[in-house]
Amino acid sequence: MAEHTMMMEEALVALLKDKKYFSLRDILSTMNPADIAAVFDDLKVERLPLLFRLLPKELAADTFVEMEPEAQELLIRGFSDSELREVLDELYVDDAVDIVEEMPANVVRRILAQADPDMRKQINEILRYPEDSAGSIMTTEYVTLRPSMTVGEAIKRIRRTGIDKETIYTCYVTEDRRLLGLATVKDLLLCEDDNARISELMEENVISVGTLEDKEDVAQMFSKYDFLALPVVDTEGRMVGIITFDDAMDVMEEEATEDMEKMAAMLPSEKPYMRSNIFSIWKNRIPWLLLLMVSATFTGMILNHFEDALAAQIVLTSFIPMLMDTAGNSGSQTSVTVIRGLSLGEIELGDLPKILWKECRVAILCGLTLAVAVYFKILLIDKLLLGGEGITLPVMLTVCITMAATILCAKLVGGTLPIVAERLGFDPAVMASPFITTIVDALALLVYFGVASLLLHI
Amino acid sequence: MAEHTMMMEEALVALLKDKKYFSLRDILSTMNPADIAAVFDDLKVERLPLLFRLLPKELAADTFVEMEPEAQELLIRGFSDSELREVLDELYVDDAVDIVEEMPANVVRRILAQADPDMRKQINEILRYPEDSAGSIMTTEYVTLRPSMTVGEAIKRIRRTGIDKETIYTCYVTEDRRLLGLATVKDLLLCEDDNARISELMEENVISVGTLEDKEDVAQMFSKYDFLALPVVDTEGRMVGIITFDDAMDVMEEEATEDMEKMAAMLPSEKPYMRSNIFSIWKNRIPWLLLLMVSATFTGMILNHFEDALAAQIVLTSFIPMLMDTAGNSGSQTSVTVIRGLSLGEIELGDLPKILWKECRVAILCGLTLAVAVYFKILLIDKLLLGGEGITLPVMLTVCITMAATILCAKLVGGTLPIVAERLGFDPAVMASPFITTIVDALALLVYFGVASLLLHI
Numbered sequence: 001m002a003e004h005t006m007m008m009e010e011a012l013v014a015l016l017k018d019k020k021y022f023s024l025r026d027i028l029s030t031m032n033p034a035d036i037a038a039v040f041d042d043l044k045v046e047r048l049p050l051l052f053r054l055l056p057k058e059l060a061a062d063t064f065v066e067m068e069p070e071a072q073e074l075l076i077r078g079f080s081d082s083e084l085r086e087v088l089d090e091l092y093v094d095d096a097v098d099i100v101e102e103m104p105a106n107v108v109r110r111i112l113a114q115a116d117p118d119m120r121k122q123i124n125e126i127l128r129y130p131e132d133s134a135g136s137i138m139t140t141e142y143v144t145l146r147p148s149m150t151v152g153e154a155i156k157r158i159r160r161t162g163i164d165k166e167t168i169y170t171c172y173v174t175e176d177r178r179l180l181g182l183a184t185v186k187d188l189l190l191c192e193d194d195n196a197r198i199s200e201l202m203e204e205n206v207i208s209v210g211t212l213e214d215k216e217d218v219a220q221m222f223s224k225y226d227f228l229a230l231p232v233v234d235t236e237g238r239m240v241g242i243i244t245f246d247d248a249m250d251v252m253e254e255e256a257t258e259d260m261e262k263m264a265a266m267l268p269s270e271k272p273y274m275r276s277n278i279f280s281i282w283k284n285r286i287p288w289l290l291l292l293m294v295s296a297t298f299t300g301m302i303l304n305h306f307e308d309a310l311a312a313q314i315v316l317t318s319f320i321p322m323l324m325d326t327a328g329n330s331g332s333q334t335s336v337t338v339i340r341g342l343s344l345g346e347i348e349l350g351d352l353p354k355i356l357w358k359e360c361r362v363a364i365l366c367g368l369t370l371a372v373a374v375y376f377k378i379l380l381i382d383k384l385l386l387g388g389e390g391i392t393l394p395v396m397l398t399v400c401i402t403m404a405a406t407i408l409c410a411k412l413v414g415g416t417l418p419i420v421a422e423r424l425g426f427d428p429a430v431m432a433s434p435f436i437t438t439i440v441d442a443l444a445l446l447v448y449f450g451v452a453s454l455l456l457h458i
Numbered sequence: 459m460a461e462h463t464m465m466m467e468e469a470l471v472a473l474l475k476d477k478k479y480f481s482l483r484d485i486l487s488t489m490n491p492a493d494i495a496a497v498f499d500d501l502k503v504e505r506l507p508l509l510f511r512l513l514p515k516e517l518a519a520d521t522f523v524e525m526e527p528e529a530q531e532l533l534i535r536g537f538s539d540s541e542l543r544e545v546l547d548e549l550y551v552d553d554a555v556d557i558v559e560e561m562p563a564n565v566v567r568r569i570l571a572q573a574d575p576d577m578r579k580q581i582n583e584i585l586r587y588p589e590d591s592a593g594s595i596m597t598t599e600y601v602t603l604r605p606s607m608t609v610g611e612a613i614k615r616i617r618r619t620g621i622d623k624e625t626i627y628t629c630y631v632t633e634d635r636r637l638l639g640l641a642t643v644k645d646l647l648l649c650e651d652d653n654a655r656i657s658e659l660m661e662e663n664v665i666s667v668g669t670l671e672d673k674e675d676v677a678q679m680f681s682k683y684d685f686l687a688l689p690v691v692d693t694e695g696r697m698v699g700i701i702t703f704d705d706a707m708d709v710m711e712e713e714a715t716e717d718m719e720k721m722a723a724m725l726p727s728e729k730p731y732m733r734s735n736i737f738s739i740w741k742n743r744i745p746w747l748l749l750l751m752v753s754a755t756f757t758g759m760i761l762n763h764f765e766d767a768l769a770a771q772i773v774l775t776s777f778i779p780m781l782m783d784t785a786g787n788s789g790s791q792t793s794v795t796v797i798r799g800l801s802l803g804e805i806e807l808g809d810l811p812k813i814l815w816k817e818c819r820v821a822i823l824c825g826l827t828l829a830v831a832v833y834f835k836i837l838l839i840d841k842l843l844l845g846g847e848g849i850t851l852p853v854m855l856t857v858c859i860t861m862a863a864t865i866l867c868a869k870l871v872g873g874t875l876p877i878v879a880e881r882l883g884f885d886p887a888v889m890a891s892p893f894i895t896t897i898v899d900a901l902a903l904l905v906y907f908g909v910a911s912l913l914l915h916i
Binding site for chain 1: 488489490492613616617620621626627643644647648662663665680681682683684686703704706707708710711714715717718719721722723724727730731732736737739740743744746747748750751752754755757758759761762765768769772773775776777778779780782783784786787788790791793794795796798799802804805809812816819820823824827828831832835839840844846861865892895896899903
């Protein structure tokens with residue numbers, strides 16, 4: 001795809017240079033809006049308005065929606081009032097809201113001034129909902145039917161009003177704005193009797209979400225139920241909008257990215273990496289680096305405390321990175337598994353005992369395997385191959401026992417912490433790798449020196 | 459949701475105990491298949507067949523699709539041939555394939571024996587495609603139109619043939635099985651002239667995928683283009699199936715989970731955590747633990763090599779965990795960002811120079827911040843508060859300089875490795891945290907002892 005975009009870009013630039021506007025328009029008209037937007041986003045700024053004006057009206061609006069906010073802002077600033085109005089007229093309300101959210105205040109004022117009063121009202125309504133709520137990603141344009149309509153009347157209504165709706169395939173049956181049921185276009189088309197009443201044919205057990213529901217939970221419902229759209233109701237049970245599957249997909253993707261960022265000790269980013277400036281990247285990365293650096297004081301303190309023991313058996317030092325890394329890896333394996341399970345709804349809060357029991361057994365298996373492996377590794381590589389000095393049997397046993405014991409600790413901490421975090425209302429993903437590494441590092445050292453003092457009498 | 463499921467479960471079990479089968483049937487009929495399946499999956503085995511038989515035919519099939527493979531197998535083994543045939547008749551081909559893929563051979567043989575010849579042929583066809591290909595997740599049931607049809611004829615055809623199709627909303631215009639264009643039901647319904655030809659109205663620039671295309675790339679196309687369905691064509695350009703958005707969503711979710719698992723040093727799991735036995739969890743976790751344990755030999759060797767230096771300045775030991783952890787964290791921050799960018803298509807192979815330049819500058823910012831912070835942290839906490847011995851100015855400078863330098867190294871390694879892996883055809887996610895931690899650990903130690911030998915003359 002990427003190479004294809006680049007070739008297309010060069011071809012378009014060449015045509016633009018030669019002022020072959022008709023050919024340009026012909027080529028662009030065959031392309032998908034998302035692909036046109038990808039080409040436009042990479043173009044030099046001064047060419048953008050000219051190329052954009054070549055697009056047919058509807059394609060122009062579809063392309064506009066797919067472009068990066070920087071390019072959108074640039075275009076809006078270049079639009080005349082009537083050009084802006086033309087683009088706005090073609091937009092769905094939820095797309096208009098997405099654009100408004102990214103623009104600086106003076107551009108927002110211009111957009112709202114040019115939008116027709118009805119759209120302005122709807123934009124302002126959606127903007128009122130909190131950032132992560134279902135309300136913030138819904139659209140207020142959907143097809144409604146009355147229960148008393150016949151199938152034939154319903155189809156006629158869809159044909160008359162469908163043009164402005166983001167989806168016509170799921171229609172909602174309402175009375176006084178109260179949601180009574182839904183009928184899909186498939187139900188309507190496949191119904192053999194044009195005079196059947198909507199009230200007989202509609203699905204009455206409709207799953208809906210509240211305006212303030214977390215958008216991540218809403219996205220999860222889409223993947224569970226395979227919905228095309230989900231109705232949004234206010235606290236009084238009145239229908240206020242719908243969320244469509246494409247927005248749910250975007251949320252799923254964003255949330256997975258955020259979870260990965262949190263697991264890797266970053267604050268969630270607001271923009272894609274290539275469009276973020278270095279200061280915002282720095283701002284997202286430095287807090288955790290600082291916090292974890294300071295929290296490593298504990299491991300330092302433990303090492304200080306056992307300074308004399310280490311000086312007496314300096315060979316112990318060389319196994320510290322291996323023990324700490326293995327502990328960290330074991331802990332993250334478990335915590336990442338649990339965190340992902342929680343966010344997909346596969347694991348619930350009440351599962352903690354089951355998880356700990358499972359992790360216990362897995363830890364014993366992993367611990368035994370690694371203890372045996374590390375024994376032979378030290379014997380063959382460190383002692384025979386590298387001729388390490390001071391590697392006695394008690395030293396080897398100390399490392400093996402520490403290995404098995406820390407894996408057990410690490411897996412239990414890794415399984416417990418995310419669930420405790422979730423129960424306390426914190427974000428489990430933040431509790432993942434970074435924090436857990438610090439904790440199990442300290443645990444690994446404590447076990448190490450504890451075992452060493454028993455076996456080596458230091 | 460979870461609590462709701464549990465309450466529902468108790469209510470159903472109570473009704474079942476009292477043999478109130480009619481009420482049970484009434485309640486189940488109001489529920490969504492995915493929710494019924496969730497309740498059924500948790501039920502004791504002996505109750506399952508009885509409850510399942512209470513469901514109306516269509517709901518039974520929809521519920522069956524949503525259930526866990528273990529419960530499906532149990533039910534199939536209990537079905538009479540005619541019951542099995544009834545369920546199979548209601549399934550879409552792609553769902554039938556999903557079930558067949560999870561069943562043991564003798565159950566598969568029974569399923570194929572009971573499926574009607576046409577479905578059997580289609581199942582076998584889809585099973586031929588490799589596991590991660592577009593072909594393996596497609597369905598072969600879709601609506602086709604001829605270019606010469608009128609809109610009215612097309613709608614009639616949809617009404618006649620739509621009942622067995624997973625989606626009727628996107629119809630494909632073909633001639634000799636060659637894909638000419640597509641027409642959506644929205645286009646057809648909103649077209650004012652029932653006598654307009656499909657060839658005039660259809661969208662001719664259709665994006666399609668090959669049967670062997672990677673299903674992850676296909677899922678990415680859904681999120682880019684907001685498609686409801688995507689046509690699949692064979693190497694000769696003949697249309698063989700469609701992929702629907704719900705399957706693409708599942709793939710997106712699976713792939714994100716897999717990436718997280720790989721980043722946390724695990725092999726991708728095949729089943730959800732709660733349904734995996736401890737041996738398969740152990741099998742997924744132990745290879746990386748072993749590999750990373752052995753690769754920690756390098757860090758051990760470095761420490762051994764500088765044993766005498768450490769013995770002379772034992773205070774240096776206590777900063778090793780902090781330096782290694784910070785290096786690991788910095789490296790993972792960058793690698794996870796790049797890996798996610800690659801898998802979302804936001805970062806391309808050619809972006810490496812841009813990324814390195816960006817990471818360089820971010821690393822300098824982070825390195826300077828942390829160097830200053832660690833200076834004051836050592837001064838205030840380690841020296842004044844904890845009264846650490848041997849913390850001289852040269853020691854502090856050694857730590858600060860090492861900190862800044864390793865962050866730079868870590869971020870450059872973290873940015874380079876995933877892109878090099880991708881270019882070489884390896885999986886970038888595997889190159890993330892685990893490997894990078896080992897590499898930057900070693901780098902951190904080398905820098906540390908290098909700087910120490912310069913400043914402390916050891």
